[in-house]
Amino acid sequence: MASAISELDEAWIPHCFVKSKSKEFIGCTSISEAFHRLDLARGVSDVRRFSYIAKVVEILVQEKVQNLSGNARKSLLGILTAIVLRSSEEDVHISTARELVQQFGQALDGHVCGSPQLVSRHQHAASSLLDVISDRQPKTVASADEASTTFLDLPREILSLVLRRLPDDRSLLETAKVRGKYFSRDF
Numbered sequence: 001m002a003s004a005i006s007e008l009d010e011a012w013i014p015h016c017f018v019k020s021k022s023k024e025f026i027g028c029t030s031i032s033e034a035f036h037r038l039d040l041a042r043g044v045s046d047v048r049r050f051s052y053i054a055k056v057v058e059i060l061v062q063e064k065v066q067n068l069s070g071n072a073r074k075s076l077l078g079i080l081t082a083i084v085l086r087s088s089e090e091d092v093h094i095s096t097a098r099e100l101v102q103q104f105g106q107a108l109d110g111h112v113c114g115s116p117q118l119v120s121r122h123q124h125a126a127s128s129l130l131d132v133i134s135d136r137q138p139k140t141v142a143s144a145d146e147a148s149t150t151f152l153d154l155p156r157e158i159l160s161l162v163l164r165r166l167p168d169d170r171s172l173l174e175t176a177k178v179r180g181k182y183f184s185r186d187f
Helices: 002-011 022-029 031-038 049-065 070-090 095-109 116-135 156-164 170-180
Strands: none
Touching: 031 116, 049 070, 049 095, 070 095, 070 116, 095 116, 095 170
């Protein structure tokens, strides 16, 4: 019985189910409630969902911040915090997190929604998140342990397969930053 419950928990996918298209139900589903039901802040740690969540946050930050309520901005800030913490702890997607936080801070400057204290708290949180990312530098080959295997120790076939599977140009640039002369080698 306990194993059946744990299997259900593992198979559960966060979702926001809309039962009908009535006006009153649509009015009750806010974007902050959708963020909560979709569990976007915890979904950042899932490798498969990260790119999707980052793209949703990018669209919201670039185009929709001025239309978001204070509670939705708070939820968006929670998602940004999760992105920053994951990128700084695991040393992945640092440039993506930095760009999202910078865009969020810039979007807050021109659009005041809610009390001035709320906006200043959001701006302060964005600047402190930016400080967390700015303090973090990508790990390099020189900072690795002598006994550990590095990326360049892999066979050339594996290296080319890894480079082909990088999801976007940002990941390729982050890989290049880790090893400055990486692309000068003949693969």
